[in-house]
Amino acid sequence: MSSAGHAPSLQGLSKHYGSFRAVDDVSLSVERGQFLTLLGPSGSGKTTILMCVAGFVAPTSGAILLDGRDITALPPERRDFGMVFQGYALFPHMTVAENVAFPLRVRKLPTAERDAKVRAALDLVQLERFADRRPSQLSGGQQQRVALARALVFDPALLLLDEPLSALDKKLRAELQEELRALHRRVGRTFINVTHDQEEALSMSDRVAILNHGKLVQEGAPAALYERPRTRFVADFLGKSNFLTGTVREAHPGGFAIAVGATRVVQALDPAAPRPALGTPALLSLRPEKIALLAEGEAADNVVEGRILSWAYLGAGFALSVATPDLGVLRVTLPAWGAPIAPVERLPVRLGWSAAASVPVEEDAA
Amino acid sequence: MDGAHRPGRFATVSAWTVAIYLVLPITIILPVSMTDQRFLSLPKEALSLRHYATVLGSAEWLGSIVQSFWIALASTLLAVVAGTLCAIGCWRISRRSTDLIRGLMLLPIIIPSIVYAVGLYRYFARLGLLDSFLGVVIAHGVTGIPYVVITVATALAAFDPRLEQAARGMGASLGQTLRWVILPRIAPGIASGAIFAFIHSWDELVIVLFIASRDVFTLPRRIWDGINENLDPAMAAVAVLLVVFTVLLLLLDMALRRRRDAA
Numbered sequence: 068m069s070s071a072g073h074a075p076s077l078q079g080l081s082k083h084y085g086s087f088r089a090v091d092d093v094s095l096s097v098e099r100g101q102f103l104t105l106l107g108p109s110g111s112g113k114t115t116i117l118m119c120v121a122g123f124v125a126p127t128s129g130a131i132l133l134d135g136r137d138i139t140a141l142p143p144e145r146r147d148f149g150m151v152f153q154g155y156a157l158f159p160h161m162t163v164a165e166n167v168a169f170p171l172r173v174r175k176l177p178t179a180e181r182d183a184k185v186r187a188a189l190d191l192v193q194l195e196r197f198a199d200r201r202p203s204q205l206s207g208g209q210q211q212r213v214a215l216a217r218a219l220v221f222d223p224a225l226l227l228l229d230e231p232l233s234a235l236d237k238k239l240r241a242e243l244q245e246e247l248r249a250l251h252r253r254v255g256r257t258f259i260n261v262t263h264d265q266e267e268a269l270s271m272s273d274r275v276a277i278l279n280h281g282k283l284v285q286e287g288a289p290a291a292l293y294e295r296p297r298t299r300f301v302a303d304f305l306g307k308s309n310f311l312t313g314t315v316r317e318a319h320p321g322g323f324a325i326a327v328g329a330t331r332v333v334q335a336l337d338p339a340a341p342r343p344a345l346g347t348p349a350l351l352s353l354r355p356e357k358i359a360l361l362a363e364g365e366a367a368d369n370v371v372e373g374r375i376l377s378w379a380y381l382g383a384g385f386a387l388s389v390a391t392p393d394l395g396v397l398r399v400t401l402p403a404w405g406a407p408i409a410p411v412e413r414l415p416v417r418l419g420w421s422a423a424a425s426v427p428v429e430e431d432a433a
Numbered sequence: 434m435d436g437a438h439r440p441g442r443f444a445t446v447s448a449w450t451v452a453i454y455l456v457l458p459i460t461i462i463l464p465v466s467m468t469d470q471r472f473l474s475l476p477k478e479a480l481s482l483r484h485y486a487t488v489l490g491s492a493e494w495l496g497s498i499v500q501s502f503w504i505a506l507a508s509t510l511l512a513v514v515a516g517t518l519c520a521i522g523c524w525r526i527s528r529r530s531t532d533l534i535r536g537l538m539l540l541p542i543i544i545p546s547i548v549y550a551v552g553l554y555r556y557f558a559r560l561g562l563l564d565s566f567l568g569v570v571i572a573h574g575v576t577g578i579p580y581v582v583i584t585v586a587t588a589l590a591a592f593d594p595r596l597e598q599a600a601r602g603m604g605a606s607l608g609q610t611l612r613w614v615i616l617p618r619i620a621p622g623i624a625s626g627a628i629f630a631f632i633h634s635w636d637e638l639v640i641v642l643f644i645a646s647r648d649v650f651t652l653p654r655r656i657w658d659g660i661n662e663n664l665d666p667a668m669a670a671v672a673v674l675l676v677v678f679t680v681l682l683l684l685l686d687m688a689l690r691r692r693r694d695a696a
């Protein structure tokens with residue numbers, strides 16, 4: 068077994084159920100030791116892709132390669148991947164130790180070696196004291212860790228995780244996200260994780276692949292995806308976003324301007340990027356945290372006036388909805404500490420953002 | 434259920450009527466079995482256990498009890514193995530055709546046993562299985578299969594298919610998955626099926642009347658003959674023993690179910 072994990076790749080993977088395309092022509096390669104997350108709304112085909120990789124679902128077309136070798140037809144028990152199922156799938160009639168020992172028992176390891184590995188795996192997830200309990204006697208977080216220990220105990224080169232944290236409450240989830248990340252660094256294996264939680268995807272992964280309706284929409288490093296979403300769907304699904312729709316009025320190297328009603332909005336552009344044609348429609352994504360409240364006389368590339376429609380206090384910050392004459396309702400978030408105003412409904416405010424704060428995105432294909 | 438509606442008076446009365454109707458014939462057997470008379474009747478002057486003594490001292494009765502027991506045991510084994518394999522196979526393949534097969538396996542309890550008995554008689558005559566231990570075991574085993582198929586299929590319906598996937602994903606072969614994961618999970622269902630298959634053979638009469646004559650003389654058959662020939666109260670004593678034994682088996686089944694539900 069390689070020490071740095073496998074490098075799996077999907078080539079034109081499709082899975083159809085009748086005329087329904089659960090997975091539609093997905094190509095993706097994962098590097099050795101990488102933590103890849105498949106992110107998408109419920110029903111976008113994440114589990115189906117993972118099940119194809121694990122060998123439980125036979126793809127309609129396309130291939131799955133492992134370090135360059137075609138494994139599409141290999142049965143699951145011969146693939147040697149670790150897997151954490153949605154809901155964990157622990158064996159209820161076995162103790163924690165017996166659950167973790169299962170993959171070793173299957174591989175007919177001598178008892179002494181088996182016991183040592185089980186102990187080491189339980190150590191890794193800090194569950195030594197629970198070895199003799201049944202899964203039903205553990206909390207959700209502990210069960211999740213047993214599932215992890217069981218998936219890691221036979222030292223698989225590839226670990227598949229299907230929504231491993233979705234059954235947990237928020238605080239525990241944040242804790243286990245960190246643990247999982249640390250575990251990934253320690254064992255140095257390739258991880259493919261599935262989630263519908265964008266925060267989890269952003270915080271844990273080296274790379275994120277975003278799926279919608281069975282199609283791969285965009286993939287890349289978390290920050291790159293967040294800062295440069297390619298489509299409205301990605302901008303909207305990964306964090307929150309305002310969308311400005313207008314017509315291109317000016318274009319020059321380094322930027323362009325659009326008219327949204329009577330308001331001119333300027334947008335910076337990578338000099339290498341193609342310039343949009345005058346008169347064509349354009350769509351900009353503008354993150355709420357990139358809009359600032361301007362003081363009287365303060366300048367910015369873009370300035371609009373509006374009134375606070377509603378607001379919410381979130382502890383760390385305020386979330387404002389500001390009604391503007393041309394841009395509709397803009398969502399704005401401000402840090403609560405040192406906020407320049409105490410929000411009040413109908414309060415007039417000036418909003419400003421730089422030309423580089425927003426990004427042009429494509430409308431989703433219908 | 435605490436929050437449920439209380440049943441109306443009509444429902445309560447009907448339920449009790451049905452319950453009494455079901456239990457009454459059994460309760461009448463008990464005093465009859467303890468009669469002090471020499472024929473089938475209610476006790477006149479005192480209660481007596483001498484008919485129990487007769488049964489337990491009679492080579493014929495004891496022979497029938499032992500024979501019935503072994504037949505029931507062997508046919509249960511047959512029904513459990515065949516029924517469990519069939520239920521697991523249908524569950525794994527799980528197509529429309531397997532629904533049909535599962536339906537077919539239930540035929541023995543759908544078809545009247547007298548029809549079954551007539552059919553068996555013809556075949557067994559040709560195969561030389563009439564009036565043989567093996568013949569009765571096969572007949573009871575096959576007609577016991579539906580009970581096992583039903584209970585095992587029910588247990589499998591509650592089985593989480595991801596457990597099987599998990600096992601195979603960790604490298605377990607089909608045999609290992611069956612032995613270490615599936616069978617332990619459905620064992621209570623198999624046990625229930627076995628108990629019902631045993632009871633089925635233990636009190637089966639119609640088929641035995643057709644395919645057995647002198648060598649195979651099961652307990653229900655001896656009671657039947659006893660009633661036809663002489664009205665010996667020993668039969669009532671045997672009947673009570675039969676009922677007690679069956680109730681014990683059902684209690685065992687309930688205990689197993691309770692343990693499974695608690696797990």
Ligand SMILES: Nc1ncnc2c1ncn2[C@@H]1O[C@H](COP(=O)(O)OP(=O)(O)O)[C@@H](O)[C@H]1O
Nearest residue numbers: 084088089107108109110111112113114115116
């Ligand atoms: N066995 C199946 N038969 C028919 N449709 C299925 C089957 N499995 C999944 N699907 C459909 O495929 C789509 C993708 O499912 P899934 O991969 O489980 O989504 P996700 O894990 O992203 O929520 C869903 O719309 C689901 O209903």
Ligand SMILES: [Mg+2]
Nearest residue numbers: 113114153230
């Ligand atoms: Mg899923």
